[in-house]
Amino acid sequence: MIGGFTKRLGRELNDLKSNPAVGISVFQADDFRIWLIDIKVMDDNPIYVGKKFRLQFRFAPTYPIEAPEVQFVASYGIEIPMHPHIYSNGHICLDVLGSGWSPVQTVASVSMSIQSMLAGNDRNERPPDDARYVAHAPISPKNTRFVYHDDSV
């Protein structure tokens, strides 16, 4: 652990580029502060078929001791995926990003968790409290104390 954790992020980036998981690709990673990762849902789930989504990872100097800040971002032709645990501002309610984080998780493992969370979903809808949450949400999803939704949805 010399000079922060740049070595770890360098290695992760290397792995993501040289040995990418199916449907997960690096869109932008110019520094060790913000990365943009594109994901596709590989099976033919009608909610997401043919679509691409973009995750933004923000790393604090304490990453990976502390979890990265992860959310979906919209861009030209890229929308926030519909999901009962994903708010329309891109915030995701997933325990791995908060209390379930451990330093052995990686950008790749988090991306895959989110990918499978989408794959397993059959409800084309937002969380029931979406409007209220988005109106009052903190800028960083890490400042939200999520009560994690039931994973069996």
Place this chain on the structure above:
Amino acid sequence: MSDASDDYDDDYGPGSDDGFGYESYEGSDYGDDGNDGFDDVKPESMKLKPYEVAYEVLSVGDIQRQQDKLIEQVASILGLSNQNAMSLLLFFKWNNDRLLEQYTEDPEGVLKKAGISIDDNEEFLYELKPVPGFFCDICCEDRKGLLTFALECGHRYCADCYRQYTTQKIVDEGESRNLTCAADCPVVMNDKSIQKIVEPAVYERYKTLLHRTFVLDNEHLIWCPAPNCEYAVKCDDVSAKDLTSVVPTVTCKCNHKFCFGCGLPDHQPSICALVSKWIKKCEDDSETANWISAHTKECPKCRATIEKNGGCNHMTCRKCKYEFCWICIGNWSEHGTSWYNCSRYDEKSGVDARDSQAKSRASLERYLHYYNRYANHEQSAKLDKDIFVRTEKKMTQLQSTSGMSWIEVQYLAQASAALQECRQTLKWTYAFAFYLERNNDTHIFEDNQQDLELAVENLSSLFGKPIQELAEIKVQVMDRTAYCNRRRENLLSDTAKGLAEGRWKYQVQIK
């Protein structure tokens, strides 16, 4: 051992007011067992009054000892190492009953759930050591000689990463009881492993957090709520389900007197459930009620503005010398000796209220009646205290000239303390009475309340006298102080017995 002495005790038990300690009448036991026969003899003054509970004030050191004792107890019952017993206790939030129950049912399952590997019965050492060919999955470092660290599960990372991980959990997240392995793994970090890996200051922080959970998780322990106080109070006989039949009041070593059940300042004789209802009601209705507690009122005769500057309800207008009652603004002389009737809200005349306004208005008035008296005592207690502080200052100044010694002015301190305590009690009698159903028992309660009111006002009126006079009426002040304390004891004893017997009926549902 004859039973006669036991029967005797029943007749003159804790309920007797005589204070002569009949319990020491154990003639037949005397010398029987070669003992001096006085082991169990306690003077009456040491026995608990009906409204008192047994408790113990614990320092941080005491809490540590209790924690250690519990760990050793569990270790010896289950035949585990202290380390593993502690991990189990942490997993079960210090609830050893639940732990023992579940462990006897399914030991392997419980150990697995708590993330404890029992294989290594010898003490696990948590060594910081280099491992050949090691690669740290957290920071991706693989230097030669890199120190590494792992728990029983063997998930090994470099010592720096493990230290930073553990420190972040303790310092930033305030975690202590549920601090697990750095990998996605349920193995719990115990006291020993944490001490090995973090800086001493962080370890101290961990111990503090652990003490905190030990107290918070234990229903028989509570932290003293006074700011900066580090004591906890232990009360073994009181559980949450008892809070409708006792008002467990404790005094910390820092002198703060509070309720063990809810942590609020002393609220005897009212039970916790009614106290929280009352506070909520006062918050909701504060706007309507605020004017009542205002410090100033007009003289009913000459309209001069009068500020209440002492705790006594007997007001004399400075301008026209008209004497009246602060509570009801009625003429003081017409109150006669039964002036304290104004502490009793006349339910009957309330019902027969001439202007048969809406019921809501009557209920608001009923509430304001009680709130007014409740707030009045709160305010009067403050004013009494101010008077005492001023008097104390003057006394100190006068000591040299009057020849009065510090000891001699202590009767004023005692009087002041009695006033504070009695007003605190009176205050809550009004919240209690507000919720009481009207029946014969309620009348007895209100009679006790009025007796205490009278005693308090009598003492308080002496208190406002000029300092020269105060020295002359020392005996009177002392008598009235003692009387106040006795009235308070009577009221609290009777209410507490009523609670224990389930004698009180409330107008609201309590749970």
